[in-house]
Amino acid sequence: MNQQQPLPTEHGLVWAMILDRKGGGSRIGWDGLASWRPEQGLLWAHFDISEPAPEHWLEEKSGLELPIAAALVAEDTRPRSAPSRNGLLVILRGVNLNPGAEPDDMVSVRVWLERDRIFTARRRQLRISGEIKAAIESGEGPASPGEFLCVLVEGLVDRIGESVDELDEHIDALEEAAGEHNIMEVRSQLADMRRQTAHLRRFLAPQRDALDRLVRQPDAVLSDADNLAIREQADRVQRFIEDLDLIRERGMVSQEEFVSRLAFQQNQRILVLSVLSAVFLPLTFLTGLMGMNVGGIPGAETTLGFIGASALLVALGALIAVYFRRRKWF
Incomplete structure (x- = not known):
């Protein structure tokens, strides 16, 4: 040109x-x-x-x-x-x-x-x-x-x-x-x-x-x-x-x-973190109780105590997850 x-x-x-x-x-x-x-x-x-x-x-x-x-x-x-x-x-x-x-x-x-x-x-x-x-x-x-x-x-x-x-x-x-x-x-x-x-x-x-x-x-x-x-x-x-x-x-x-869209993505991330916190909060509470350095802790004297406690925590976590899922929280 x-x-x-x-x-x-x-x-x-x-x-x-x-x-x-x-x-x-x-x-x-x-x-x-x-x-x-x-x-x-x-x-x-x-x-x-x-x-x-x-x-x-x-x-x-x-x-x-x-x-x-x-x-x-x-x-x-x-x-x-x-x-x-x-x-x-x-x-x-x-x-x-x-x-x-x-x-x-x-x-x-x-x-x-x-x-x-x-x-x-x-x-x-x-x-x-x-x-x-x-x-x-x-x-x-x-x-x-x-x-x-x-x-x-x-x-x-x-x-x-x-x-x-x-x-x-x-x-x-x-x-x-x-x-x-x-x-x-x-x-x-x-x-x-x-x-x-x-x-x-x-x-x-x-x-x-x-x-x-x-x-x-x-x-x-x-x-x-x-x-x-x-x-x-x-x-x-x-x-x-x-x-x-x-x-x-x-x-x-x-x-x-x-x-x-950014707000939705941030809310989704916050929701995931909140659900994880809600799942692990009671589990953390139980492990804290069982970890106290006092007498009378259930299962402390048996060899199956750790396995039983772990199974209990897994079952409780699964129940909480199923509950949240049915409520459509995630």
Whole structure:
């Protein structure tokens, strides 16, 4: 799968392209970005805002309103959309597919759309951006800002769906493994899964609201076809939220079942110990009596005394065991 290849980090410009509005485009650098004119084509600039250069350019040279520029470079963000008179601000979250990262550690992507310009910004790599770039380079990319947003949203939602499916398969496996493996190990994995579910859901609900707001508020950047496509993705996000709620409920039920199973096992062990104690208590009492160092102990003077005492204890123990068995105490 194609991965984005960022420019040296001191540049802060991951890439910039001029799209021909037919699916293709060509790369430009900082100089081309500064000299771009609308008649050249649709501009797409993708920034790494962990570097200082993009923040300065967006605030000082891009022509954006300061609140828009500040939103694109903000340290912490939540999914939202905000139409304005000049364009459309969209902030979304995607699954973190970077090596060694947890999928529930979601990556933020900030998007500003105008009729002739697209600005996207991120702090960590997001695979869908590289896939859009590769599609443009092969002549199969988006032809308009609205289509660009639709492709971006669909890619983000697809990967969220894959993560939700993995969680669903994981809880199925945990439920099946509960009777075959150590319950404590399964409970630990279940707790991790519930944590991932909570983190995913934390951003999916506002992401659904952001997409809903896009289609509810008319905007000059998005066409009717774009709105229809985004509405479909909003419905998918809603289904994923419902799936996560179901996974969370299944996790809670499974955890309660594991707790009950552990309690049952502990009670069974305690019952066995109690039965053994009840069986041996009278036997221990009798052996204590017969072991006292006083005269008059029955059988002390006969050679069959030990055998008789042992037989008596065995018989008494058997009677006690039979009594407990009939009472269904074990």
